[in-house]
Each structure stands twice: as C-alpha cells, then as structure tokens.
Amino acid sequence: MAQAADNGHTGSWYAASMNDRNERPALSGTTSADVCVIGAGFTGISAALHLAEQGYRVVVLEAVRIGYGASGRNGGQIVNSYSRDMDVIEARYGVETAQALGDMAFEGNRIIRERIEQYAIECDLKDGNLFAACNERQFEALREHQQLWERYGHGRLELLGPDEYRREIGSNRYCGALLDYSGGHLHPLNLVQGQARALESLGGRIFEHSPMTELGHGQPAVVRTPAGDVHAERVVIAGNAYLGQHPGQRSVSELLQRSMPCSTQVIATEPLDESRARALLPTDRCVEDCNYLLDYYRLSRERRLIYGGGVSYGGRDPASIEAAIRPKLLKTFPDLHDVRIDHAWSGTFLMTLNRLPQFGRLNDNVYYAQGYSGHGVTCSHLAGRLIGEVIRGEGARFDAFAGIPHLPFPGGRRFAVPLSALGAWYYALRDRLGM
Template identity: 90%
Template sequence: MSSNSNSQAARGEHAASWYVASMNDRRERARLDGTVSADVCVIGAGFTGISAALHLAEQGHRVVVLEAVRIGFGASGRNGGQIVNSYSRDMDVIEAHYGAETARALGNMAFEGNRIIRERVAQYAIDCDLKDGNLFAACNERQFRALREHQQLWARYGHDRLELLGPDEYRREIGSNRYRGALLDHSGGHLHPLNLVQGQARALESLGGRIFEHSPMSELLHGQPAVVRTPGGEVHAERVVIAGNAYLGQGPGQHSVPELLQRSMPCSTQMIATEPLDEARARALLPTDRCVEDCNYLLDYYRLSRERRLIYGGGVSYGGHDPASIEAVIRPKLLETFPELSDVRIDHAWSGAFLMTLNRLPQFGRLNDNVYYAQGYSGHGVTCAHLAGRLIGEVIRGESQRFDAFAGIPHLPFPGGRRFAVPLSALGAWYYALRDRLGI
C-alpha cells in the first residue's frame, strides 16, 4: 500500500478520487463494538468480500463483513471501471502451463464475472453508470496480429461477440491516430466502480447482512468457531472469508496473514479525471462512448464518465508506492493518445493498489477447513472478483469443483522474496515496455 493510502486509512477516509466526489451513498457504517456471531465473517468490503457476502446472504447465511476503512476503500473503489472479460493470463497460456483440463474449467468461467455484475445491477437496481462495450487497441502490427489470435482463442470458448477493427475501422470508436487497429468486445463495458460496490453493499444489508466499517482485523483465531478480533470487538463465525487483497494487513493496527503475503506483491496504478468536456469534444475522442485499453505491457486505459470527464490511467508502480505527482506521470500518456487535450484541466488525480501474482492468475484457496481466501487478480479484478464471490458461495454450500479449479493452480513466490520482487519486476517491465516501443 502506498504511504498516501496508509495516511488515508489512518484518517478513516476514502482516496480523494473522482469516484468519491461523485459517489451516491455517503453514509458511514458503525465500527464493531462488542461480540457478535455469524455463520460467515468476511474480511474486506471490496468487490470480493461484498460479492461473496451477497451470494451467501442470498443462500440464507447470517453474514458479517468487517472493513478496515470504508466500503470500497481499496482497488474496488478506485479502479478504471472497465468490465474486461477473462483473466490477466489467457486460456492458451493457462493450457500450456497447467493443462487442458484446467484451461477448460477456467475458460468456462472466463466471462461469468461480467454476467454477474449485470445481474446484480439489474436485480438490485444499482445506479452505477453501466455502459456497453470495451476495446483493446493495438499500438503496432505485432499487437494487431495478437488481437486476431485473441479473437480466435475466445471463440473456442464460446465467446463470439468480438469484432476486429482495422486501421480505418477503429476510428469510428477512438478519435486517435495512435493505433494500428482494435478488437471490440461488445459484451464488455464500463461503470462507476465505487457506486457498484456500494450498491451491492446496500443489497446485502437489505437481506440482513451486517457491515462494520473502521473495524480492521487485528487477530484471527482458528478454530470451530473461528474468532476474528478487531480493536473494538470480535466476531465468532463458523466460516471466515479473507478478501483484503492488496490492502490486507497494510493499515495501522491490521493483522497480516503471512501465508497470503509470500506469493503476491502489491502494485499501484494511477488515474486522472479531466474537467467535464463539451459534448462535441467528448464525442470526437470516443464517438460510441466505449472504454479502451491498449495492448502494451504497461498499458494505458481510459473512458468517459457520465459528465463527460475523460478518466485516464496507466502504468504500474511495483510495491504500491505513489509517484510524487500523479498528474506529471499520467498527463504525458494522455497527450500521446489525444494531443488536442493539451489545454484541458485535470480536476482529480488518485492511485489504487492491486495485488499481482507471479503467474498473473488469481489465488483461491483455504487456510484450513473453515477459512477461505481469494485475491491476486493482477489487474482483472472487476470481473474476476465478482466470480470469486460466487465461487466462495458455492464452496461454502459444499460445491467445491469450480473453486478448486482455481485453488489447484500452484503459485510460486517472487524470486528473491518481496525484498527483490520490486526491482526485478520493474526491470522486467522496462524490457517489455521497450519491446512495445520497438514493436517487436
């Protein structure tokens, strides 16, 4: 977690993002005070935790959620808001490393997180500015060839809503000369992530679920029942779900779970939001109002908000530390894509940490018979975290096959441990970024 995020956590505040400035629900939940009991205690009120808690409450479980700061404080309330299918490693890589059976199992779930989001928005009437369509933009010929292969790969798993756009065609979607072409996923989309997670939290509460903010886990006692302690109280629960991701154990007074720290690394990405653009200018940038991410190793991503702000993010800071000036890092990226925006004011700048694994695949598993975890989405958390919530609901009701398809994937520690993970990852990123620049 960045030092900035630590200070916000200490103050009990959200990051100063455009999402916070435009969030629908400003209510603050009480901290845990005293002892409560539950069927399931969930640690973390982000996408993973709230998705799991909502699935469990729908099944009739008594659920308590403990959040160290505020609902959606971490990556779930700060991310790019893009609904991108699949995982950070696609099925061909999964098959090559882990076999056809694992690839088939994960491939059958690769588009499910997207559907879960849309089901939740419709079922609970969540106001989160949901819009359709996302684009993968190729910066060179090599990347464009890879997009064609990507389209064919996803078709093998039944996903036929991809449209390949050549050098002239893509300009109907993106008003930039930067690209060689693009792949349009008609089933993808974008939304306001903080309003999405808050809307699901309200749905959980409507079903009897309880959420305590400002209640970090200070101790986890394994047993039957398990006991989760906070500075103000404790929860006795038959089952525990750990869903803290990059922010687990990182704030003041929080309990870390060493077993979950060894094979992951927090990384931060930065975003800016421009002043509202007039309609003609906004439509010149993104005529169909879809979201975009490019195909570089250190990718850029952007979209328009409901008030026509351009939300633009990019890059990775390994170890989760913020740059001295987010605007100084991101504005040049924005201008490389849209040089005509040189006069545009930046109204908001923020960062958010996500958790990266060495193989870039999510980590699902059990610490023992009644403590489960899901984390490490490596940049694909919007959809995959919602899938994780459903699978946690399944495994707790005794249906473990799909959860175990992920849990069976081996995860190695970063070479040199966390001490050397940051410089080694940065060196690797520099190498791949150079290849992207050279188009090789």
C-alpha cells in the same frame, strides 16, 4: 486538484460522485455469524451477498470504508477473462484446467450485470470495451485473441482495421482494435456500494473502521478487531492488496508472500463539452491498449475523460500523479493540451507471479481469494459466487482455481519490487520497439 477527501476515501472522482455517503459504525463488543468476511471490496461484498442470498448470517469487517481499496479506485472497465488467457493456462496447467477456467472466463461480467438489474444499482453502466493495438505485432495478437475467445464460446467480438477503429477512437495512435460488445464500463464505487446496500437489505451486517487485528483459527474461528470480535463458523479473507497493513495480520503471512501490491495512477479531466467528448470516443466505449504497461481510458457520465496507466511496483506512488499520467493522455489525444485535470488518484492492486488469481483455503473453515493482477472488476465477482458455492458444499469450480500452484516471488516482497520493475522495463522497451 483533489488529492484527498474528507469522507474516508481517496480523492478520486468516484469518491466525489458516490451515491451512498452513509458511514457504517465500527464493530464494538462480541458478535457471532455463520460467515465473517474480511474486506468490503468487490470480492468481499460479492461473496457476502451470495451467501446472504443463500440464508447465511454474514458479518463484513472493513478496515476503512466500503470500496476504499482497488474496488473503488479502478478504471471502471468491465474486461472479460483473466490477466493470463486460456492458451497460457492450457500450456502451463493442462487442458482440463484451461477448460474449467475457460468456462468461467466471461461469467464475472454476467454476474455484474445481474446484480445491477436485480438490485437496481445506479452505477452508469455502458456497453462495449476495446483493446487497441499500437503496432502490427499487437494487431496480429488481437486476431489470435479473437480466435481463442471464440474457441471458448465467446463470439461477441469484432476486429477493426486501421480505418475501422476510428469510428470508435479519435486517436491516430493505433493500427487497429478488437471490440468486445459484451464488455463495458461503469462507476465502480457506486457498484460496490449498491451491492453493500443489497447485502444489508438481506440482513447482512457491515462494520467499517474495523480492521482485522488477529485471526484465531478453530471452530468457531475468532476474528478480532480493535474494539470487538466476531465468532464465525467460517471466515472469508478478501483483503487483497490491502491485507497485511496491520501488524496483527501476520497470521495470514503466507498470502502476503505469494503476491505483490502494485499501484496504478488515474486522472479525471474537467467535464468536456459534448462535441469534444464525442470526438475522442464517438460511441462512448472504454479502451485499453495492448502494451505491457498499458494505458486505459473512458468517459464518465459528466463527459470527464478518466485516463489511467502505468504501474508502480510495491504500491508506491509517483511524486505527482498528474505529471506521470498527463503525458500519456496527450500522446493519445494531443488536442487535450489545454484541458484541466480535476482529480488525480492511485489505487493498489495485487499481482501474482503467474498473473492468475489465488483461491484457496488456509484450513477447513478459512477461505481466501486474491491476486487478480489487473483483472479484478470481473474476476472478483466470479470469486464471490465461487466462495458461496464452496461454503455450501459445492467446491468443484472453486477448486479448479485452488488447484493452480502459486509460488512466492523470488526473495520475497523485498526483492520482488526491483526484479519486477526490471522485467517491466524490458517489456516496455519491446512495446516501444514494436517487438
């Protein structure tokens, strides 16, 4: 079973099957740019591509490899909206903020599809995602969820009852599901790599193995790396959960205090024969359940079942990823007791206290976007577009997010881990009891 890779990536099925194996050089010496983007994941590459399309000279600095972090390790599911939905946003932050964010809640999905078509990115795009209810309380919540999204203009939904959902999922675990026809799933590492190649075709430059060691504020700003530096009129910080791993990144400490890295684990089975795969997911859509500590799964192009679940607060991994995830897989699909696991990996995402993404400015020419709290595939692509807008002087949509207050975790990251784990235990107990 693959746990590590010799290509600079984690030992995931994505890394084993990625399209682009070209390695970019590290930054050496001094260079200049209109915009320097820190981080070559979905947020950074999306922002850089939008900016390059507008004619900006862009340099991207990546500490390891393009898509090394959550962007190249996630479940590959295109799920609309945010980790907190519009009813919660409206209750906490008012109707105006909820309407502004609601108008953008389904845009990240559209951006992904536009990029795939515009730049002919091969990333195994398939349509449709399902939210599966494990009990009646969750099923009623899905009914309300459908009504809420329809109120915000999203109507491509179908609520499936206890018998209907079985045309989509070959498991007895659920009592119903909500099908979002506009969602989908794909190979996330190939998606981010495809956008990186598009950026380079427009003159953008990407340097791998080039972590930011220091950010010098000023006009221009200076971003330093171990072997070089970039002088840029503007800087975009897009390191997300992997920001702060270098001691020199204390200059962005305020971003670290308002977020917490969390890891989730994923396994990929051996390729399944067609009849067995079809019995699991007859229409080849992706699924996530409605539990607080949710499971999520889908089929790859090779008919591997990619199955993930659970959260480790603070970004720590369990001793055995397969031992942690295989019981979850068998609870959903008991007939897979004999299946071989070929790949197991983890990825770290960034969670915020209010579960909403953090957009903002450190000063007049340094912008950031982070903390998607498990909804990063779509929201990171929206973030890239909004960063492109605010840098060209159209900041209203960016500021709708930037105006949301974000508090640090009580006690900082040191105490956030046990407190969050305690909260997760409570909600997991509610899920098991059907409360």
